[in-house]
């Protein structure tokens with residue numbers, strides 16, 4: 549309904565995800581930068597709740613503004629756009645890094661090498677995410693992807709010693725992107741003979757687990773900006789093996805049927 553302004557159309561609400569996500573911090577910053585704090589609220593919840601609300605609104609062609617990120621299946625399933633961010637509140641494109649606890653390389657060189665060699669593209673991750681969104685169990689979607697990408701997986705396992713049942717514990721947050729990546733690398737480690745324990749936690753405990761050594765690794769560190777606070781807080785207490793995926797993006801995301809194009813358009 550073009551008559552009402554977009555704020556009235558969505559009750560001045562941005563549908564967010566879990567409060568510990570860096571995306572939520574970046575959105576708080578954007579709301580300050582664009583002078584939205586007095587009128588708008590950022591609704592906390594979870595990634596799954598946000599995508600459920602997006603689905604409901606989209607099917608009804610109703611207005612909705614969500615905190616979005618790439619890679620995500622939502623961009624292949626729905627016709628969405630990022631609102632322009634002329635003030636650069638969301639920073640530039642980033643990478644997702646693999647972090648391990650101190651000493652992991654010495655304790656488990658084979659698994660460390662596989663985690664170090666793990667690298668794939670946004671399209672690969674989205675491929676797994678879409679399968680999960682279409683109803684596949686994450687472990688099954690991961691197994692399918694691994695089975696149909698033998699050459700790529702061989703690069704990850706090249707030169708790494710077999711696991712012989714050795715345990716590897718991975719922590720991750722229930723973001724669709726990290727559910728995909730963590731299950732894929734777990735499947736590859738299992739294929740190489742490692743026993744993998746997956747633990748789903750909130751963002752803070754994920755970093756604390758690796759930094760404290762109660763978890764071996766994560767493939768979910770969005771850097772340099774999104775997880776900067778966590779990274780700085782635990783600096784020196786983990787090993788950063790570098791990116792496992794490059795070319796991510798964060799921002800306010802809306803269905804293309806909405807006639808707004810920039811975060812500036814949210815101002816009253």
Ligand SMILES: C[SH](C)CC(=O)O
Pocket residue numbers: 565568569570571572617723725726751770774775
């Ligand atoms: C939601 S993105 C996958 C990560 C983050 O914002 O912390």
